Each structure stands twice: as structure tokens, then as C-alpha cells.
Amino acid sequence: MFSIDVLEVTKYDLTKNNPSKLVEYLWSDISGTSMLFTLEKLTISITLTTTFEDVAPTLYIGLDNIYSKLLEMMIDRSKGNFRLVSNSNLVFKDFSFSSKIGEIGQGLTKIFVQEILEVPICLNFEDYAMRRGLNISKNMSKSDFIYIDIVRRQRGLIDSKGSFFHSHNENTNDLKGVTGKLKKGLSQCDAINGHLNSLSRKITIHKHGCSCIKFHDSDSKHNTKIIYVDPELEAEKISDEELLEDIKIYYSNLIYKITGEEFSFNEENMQSKCTIQNYSGYEIVTFKNLNNLTLQLLNNLAHRTNTKFGILLDIWKSLFNNDLNTLLKYIPLNEKKTEYNNDFEIFSDGSVLVYNR
Structure with missing residues (x-):
């Protein structure tokens, strides 16, 4: 650390x-x-x-x-x-x-x-x-x-x-x-x-x-x-529609940068590109592929091999169902829900790294 x-x-x-x-x-x-x-x-x-x-x-x-x-x-x-x-x-x-x-x-x-x-x-x-x-x-x-x-x-x-x-x-x-x-x-x-x-x-x-x-x-x-x-400015608050769009943009971009594949939240992607697995009581949607930059950085910089990347299932379902209210309950994850050990790490946006599984 x-x-x-x-x-x-x-x-x-x-x-x-x-x-x-x-x-x-x-x-x-x-x-x-x-x-x-x-x-x-x-x-x-x-x-x-x-x-x-x-x-x-x-x-x-x-x-x-x-x-x-x-x-x-x-x-x-x-x-x-x-x-x-x-x-x-x-x-x-x-x-x-x-x-x-x-x-x-x-x-x-x-x-x-x-x-x-x-x-x-x-x-x-x-x-x-x-x-x-x-x-x-x-x-x-x-x-x-x-x-x-x-x-x-x-x-x-x-x-x-x-x-x-x-x-x-x-x-x-x-x-x-x-x-x-x-x-x-x-x-x-x-x-x-x-x-x-x-x-x-x-x-x-x-x-x-x-x-x-x-x-x-x-x-x-x-x-x-x-x-x-970090000075503040005067501006209107974001509407529900724009807020949900921004959140989905973030997660689509996150998945693309880590896996190298464009991803939309639908049933076809769920079956072909990811799986649901349980780690230490957490249900996680893990993706089958990581891009080469992610793999090389994890290997050379963090000395991690056979790493999987995923997102907590509850957040995934909320993105899938356009459920803003549930997303607001989970993001950001509080300190009790974020976790790090030798097997996995959960970040504040609900993304997860699973090590050596």
C-alpha cells in the first residue's frame, strides 16, 4: 500500500x-x-x-x-x-x-x-x-x-x-x-x-x-x-435523465478501456462476454477478456497474473434496467463495502479486480 x-x-x-x-x-x-x-x-x-x-x-x-x-x-x-x-x-x-x-x-x-x-x-x-x-x-x-x-x-x-x-x-x-x-x-x-x-x-x-x-x-x-x-462555480443541477446517461457513459468507457471491447447493457452481451461469479460473498459480473495494456501493466507494474476484472452484480443490474434510484444507493460505495485482500479488490465505483483465480 x-x-x-x-x-x-x-x-x-x-x-x-x-x-x-x-x-x-x-x-x-x-x-x-x-x-x-x-x-x-x-x-x-x-x-x-x-x-x-x-x-x-x-x-x-x-x-x-x-x-x-x-x-x-x-x-x-x-x-x-x-x-x-x-x-x-x-x-x-x-x-x-x-x-x-x-x-x-x-x-x-x-x-x-x-x-x-x-x-x-x-x-x-x-x-x-x-x-x-x-x-x-x-x-x-x-x-x-x-x-x-x-x-x-x-x-x-x-x-x-x-x-x-x-x-x-x-x-x-x-x-x-x-x-x-x-x-x-x-x-x-x-x-x-x-x-x-x-x-x-x-x-x-x-x-x-x-x-x-x-x-x-x-x-x-x-x-x-x-x-x-478546486474552486466552485454557479450552475444548475443535473437532471435524472442526464445523470443516468453520464453514469452509463462512465461504465461503458470503463469496460471498453479495460477489456478492449465496446459494451452495451443487454442480454446478448451478458451471455457472450461475461459471467456471474461469487467471491467471498460478493456476486460479481466478470469479463472474459482484458486488453493487452491492462494485462501488461498488471503483470509488470503490480506483479499480478491471471487477473479478472468485473463489476458488482447489483450495480450491473441497475445499469441493465436503467434504475437510477438503485445506482444512487450503491455509488459511491462506502468504506464498509470497499475491500482489499490478496484475492480481490473492490473499488469505490463498484468495479472489482479478482486475483489468481
Whole structure:
């Protein structure tokens, strides 16, 4: 189990003319909250935020394997606080290293939204826009994620940034770059929110924020932490119809990213692509196939083989029957219902990993 310190700043903090006190605060290891997660959970989060779909199919399997091994080389498994391996920034070219910490950072930001903000329904903004049929240009400035708080009936945007602080060159002034990244992320959210409000079928946003992962390596005396800003906006609540549509978009996208197959909630898919099994008293719909990226990341990053992916049967039935009221009872799963042991792990969105069965 790994941890990351969590630190919140306000939008007002980022506008101060003299940020020296803020920089000192960000550099400190005083944190009221820690985010706990397993490598398996990080693996699934990275899978959901990474894709090689634009790569030629003949190279796809090889790239998945190489990619997962590179990530494995970067992560120090010996620390409780999540750290990168010392000098890992020297092993990779600058653009490659920056890209990898960005991808790890996106995976961690997704976990942060689900576990700290307590909003399990969080997916890539571009995936959401595609499945919603929104007119979004590829060149348009946009956030990394959109999340749906089904308890409060609100949507939020969040952008993900990452910064690496080498143990041999930890300059306090470098943290001013963190505040700059948070400002940039908020600006990206502002831009796409303006566009969403201009659409004929307006997508209402209640919050837009940014996270910046401050990565440290094994030799650092400081903890890796996630720093975030999360201001609220005025917006109407989501209707029942839109809320159900957003939830079904999330689970369809989740299943596609993990299994590599498009999935609709009907009887034919139930019989041909998944089975119902009982694990430790939980009835789970498990899928027969996982895509290669999921398999390689679980194998190389989490050291898990023969893993099955599924969704709790009660949530599945509710999606199948368009039963919003029952979905509202199960999502998010409370702490008593989420569970981790050596055989399986249940996440807050009701998805499940079953190990070595």
C-alpha cells in the first residue's frame, strides 16, 4: 500500500503578488490528509488514462509490454510514501521522463478524485466528449478529466500536472513552477467550460480545478504530495435523465478501456462476454477478456497474473434496467463495502479486480 500527502490551496492563494509564504507551505511536509492506494489500483487508473489506439496494430502488443516495463523501472516499491527510483530522470530522455511522470500523475489524479473528493465517476474528458457526441476540436484547450458527483448532481472538471524534484537539487524557488502549473490548469478548465456553456445542449459544470503531483525520488527527505485547487462555480443541477446517461457513459468507457471491447447493457452481451461469479460473498459480473495494456501493466507494474476484472452484480443490474434510484444507493460505495485482500479488490465505483483465480 502506498500513500501520497494531500494539500489544498485556494484560487486566492495563487493570485498573491508575493507567493513566498505559499511556497514555504507547499515545501513543508505538514499534511492533514493522506491518499492511500495499491499498485493494482494505480495500474487500472493508468490503463484508463492511457491509450495507444493511434499506433499501428502490429506494434501495439510490443509497445504495451515496453511501456509497462518502463513504468515499473521508475517506481520505488520499498517506500510507504510513493517515490520514483533515484536517478530515474537520468535513465530517460527529458521528453520521455516528463511524459511518463505526466501519465503516472494522471493515474494518481483519477485516484485522488475518487478517494479524496469521494467522486467515483471520473473519466477522461475526451472520452466523455466523444461518447456524448460533443463538438470539441482536438486543438481546443481542455481539462484532462470530467467527473460526475451523483450525490450532489454536479459535474466538475480537473486538470492534471506533474513536477519532479530531484533529491540533489531541491530548490525551494522551483515550487513557484507548481503554482504556475495550477494556474495554467485552471485556465484550461475555464476555456473548455466556456465552450461547454455555448453548446446547444449545454453541459453544466459546478467545479473546475487542477492538481499538481510533486514527485520526489527515493533519496529525498521530502514526501511526494498532490497539491490541488478546486474552486466552485454557479450552475444548475443535473437532471435524472442526464445523470443516468453520464453514469452509463462512465461504465461503458470503463469496460471498453479495460477489456478492449465496446459494451452495451443487454442480454446478448451478458451471455457472450461475461459471467456471474461469487467471491467471498460478493456476486460479481466478470469479463472474459482484458486488453493487452491492462494485462501488461498488471503483470509488470503490480506483479499480478491471471487477473479478472468485473463489476458488482447489483450495480450491473441497475445499469441493465436503467434504475437510477438503485445506482444512487450503491455509488459511491462506502468504506464498509470497499475491500482489499490478496484475492480481490473492490473499488469505490463498484468495479472489482479478482486475483489468481
